[in-house]
Amino acid sequence: MSAGTVTTLPPNQPEHENLVEERLVAWFFVAALVYMAVSFLGGLLMALQLVRWNPLQGSEWLSPGRWRMIHTNAIAYGFLANAFLGALHWAVPRLTLRPVLSRALSYFIFVAWQVVVLSTAAGILMGQAQGIEWGETPVWIDPLALAGLLLVAINFMAPIIKAEGPLYVTLWYFMAAFVWTFLTYAMGNFLPEYFVPGTSGGAIAGLFIHDLVGLFVTPLGWGLMYYFVPILLQKPIWSHGLSLVGFWGLAFFYPLNGIHHFLYTPIPMFLQYGAVIATIAVELVVTTVIINFFGTIWGSGKAVVNNLPIRWFYTGMVLYFITCFQCALQVTLTFQALIHFTDWVVGHAHLVMFGVFTMWLMGIMTYLFPRLLRRPWYSYTLCEWHYWLSTAGIVSMFIDLTLAGVFQGYAWASLQPWDVSVELSEPFWIFRIFAGLTIIAGQLCFAWNLLMTWLGKTSDEPATSAATNAWGTA
Amino acid sequence: MMNSETNVTPTETVSASRRRSWITAALAVAILVPSLFGFGSKFLEFVALVRGDVDGAFAVTPVVNYLLASLGFLCLFAWAVLHGMFHDIERPKWTMLENEQRLDRHAPWPKLDALRKTR
Numbered sequence A: 001m002s003a004g005t006v007t008t009l010p011p012n013q014p015e016h017e018n019l020v021e022e023r024l025v026a027w028f029f030v031a032a033l034v035y036m037a038v039s040f041l042g043g044l045l046m047a048l049q050l051v052r053w054n055p056l057q058g059s060e061w062l063s064p065g066r067w068r069m070i071h072t073n074a075i076a077y078g079f080l081a082n083a084f085l086g087a088l089h090w091a092v093p094r095l096t097l098r099p100v101l102s103r104a105l106s107y108f109i110f111v112a113w114q115v116v117v118l119s120t121a122a123g124i125l126m127g128q129a130q131g132i133e134w135g136e137t138p139v140w141i142d143p144l145a146l147a148g149l150l151l152v153a154i155n156f157m158a159p160i161i162k163a164e165g166p167l168y169v170t171l172w173y174f175m176a177a178f179v180w181t182f183l184t185y186a187m188g189n190f191l192p193e194y195f196v197p198g199t200s201g202g203a204i205a206g207l208f209i210h211d212l213v214g215l216f217v218t219p220l221g222w223g224l225m226y227y228f229v230p231i232l233l234q235k236p237i238w239s240h241g242l243s244l245v246g247f248w249g250l251a252f253f254y255p256l257n258g259i260h261h262f263l264y265t266p267i268p269m270f271l272q273y274g275a276v277i278a279t280i281a282v283e284l285v286v287t288t289v290i291i292n293f294f295g296t297i298w299g300s301g302k303a304v305v306n307n308l309p310i311r312w313f314y315t316g317m318v319l320y321f322i323t324c325f326q327c328a329l330q331v332t333l334t335f336q337a338l339i340h341f342t343d344w345v346v347g348h349a350h351l352v353m354f355g356v357f358t359m360w361l362m363g364i365m366t367y368l369f370p371r372l373l374r375r376p377w378y379s380y381t382l383c384e385w386h387y388w389l390s391t392a393g394i395v396s397m398f399i400d401l402t403l404a405g406v407f408q409g410y411a412w413a414s415l416q417p418w419d420v421s422v423e424l425s426e427p428f429w430i431f432r433i434f435a436g437l438t439i440i441a442g443q444l445c446f447a448w449n450l451l452m453t454w455l456g457k458t459s460d461e462p463a464t465s466a467a468t469n470a471w472g473t474a
Numbered sequence B: 001m002m003n004s005e006t007n008v009t010p011t012e013t014v015s016a017s018r019r020r021s022w023i024t025a026a027l028a029v030a031i032l033v034p035s036l037f038g039f040g041s042k043f044l045e046f047v048a049l050v051r052g053d054v055d056g057a058f059a060v061t062p063v064v065n066y067l068l069a070s071l072g073f074l075c076l077f078a079w080a081v082l083h084g085m086f087h088d089i090e091r092p093k094w095t096m097l098e099n100e101q102r103l104d105r106h107a108p109w110p111k112l113d114a115l116r117k118t119r
Helices: A022-050 A064-096 A103-125 A142-162 A169-195 A198-233 A240-262 A269-297 A308-330 A333-339 A343-373 A380-413 A418-454 A466-471 B014-052 B054-082 B091-105 B112-118
Strands: none
Touching: A022 A064, A022 A103, A022 A343, A022 A418, A064 A103, A064 A142, A064 A169, A064 A198, A064 A343, A064 B091, A103 A142, A142 A169, A169 A198, A169 A240, A169 B054, A169 B091, A198 A240, A198 A269, A198 A308, A198 A343, A198 B091, A240 A269, A240 B014, A240 B054, A240 B091, A269 A308, A269 B014, A308 A333, A308 A343, A308 A380, A333 A380, A343 A380, A343 A418, A380 A418
């Protein structure tokens, strides 16, 4: 490892080492990648099950229904939550120029969150899941998870509240996410279970699953983009005012969206219509965010080629716009009549979770790991393979599942027997396995590259590829 | 302070700044007004249903959830306005970038150029 020029900081100016607990950032990222591997294994097993090639046949603990829940929970609470926590431990102290409330508390949160995630996995495998999508966390873990979320909020809010002057938009998003995630988790895991049964409980469950995306993942994701994109491009966001329009629009329009998951149900139609309108309003708000980011990169377009993290970020943004545009259409009753319960929805969900937020987090990790480990990537070629296999895999999976959904929808609409829709789906399901394997191959490239980098190995390839610029120059 | 290659400085031209402000305001109005109108009219329908139908109360739970969340943010918004969070609205983006550049100049990791030479 070579040392760069490090000069002395003026008095009263905090230094990076005093702000960021780098070891913890790396631990969170590694934990996230481990859970991602578990989640992908679960997804692969489910994909194999759909083509009737289940390698774990006969095991109740490892039955497909439970693996599916492991797949979704591991990506939400294992991968996304850990990766976000790692990125937050980097971004919040540097943005506020203050460390988190307590580093000891941060380490406690790290351990406690792994206990929560592992307990959730164990509970699901043992058949203790709750009947709420993404809220399957066994009831005895819910209070612990909620306490953990409260500690996270306290630990990060302390420096944010002390920050001087008008807040940067990232901190608005983060503050909202800390409050929303706590409320959303409480709403989805306690109200339908103990207080609001029946159809109202169903409406709450719809709010929960969508709010988990929109009020936990989305504000953290966009908050991090508003932080990392200007740093990597070395120019500020195009319009800070417009970014605040996007934030407040999300704050007021998003919370009612979730009922669009339950169109054509006994939930009163005005609520369903309200959710449709609120959703379309959010898509308009999203447009302002997209305009802002493309306004920012205007004049620096080469960065998409030359700077790998930027490429991850902007690919995720394009896919985000596609998924939001899709969302504005598919929440209409006409569209829902065709695609409800089909693989269209599965394709949409994968595009959001992997094509957007995982891509952003991969870009962040590509940028931060060399800094955390104090050495460049072992192989820039592997960084490129990671990006291209991931992108090719998710785009082909999305197209495949979207088409499958249309075929399934028309088969059902024309009152064909169920078997017909299954038979016509099989080519799409087989293709989906290969698309998934492509994504997994990309992540294996990343894992190998990370291991070699961590071990301090060097390769002979020239440092000329775009990944070199993961160090931050556009 | 900013990167000279990007040709963006805190002293950008007044006309560019004014144009950006106009575009931001136009987008804000074009998006928020119709959205608020649509949402508000649906909300009024909801109030009418709750008052007029014995089963209308059934729908209160999800809406109360929404109102509780939104009320908090309305308070936060009012607090932000009263504490000048939107005065000089573009300043935070410059401050953030300047802080980042200052932190990176004194960061413990080696610089890119130094790394390139070692490979």
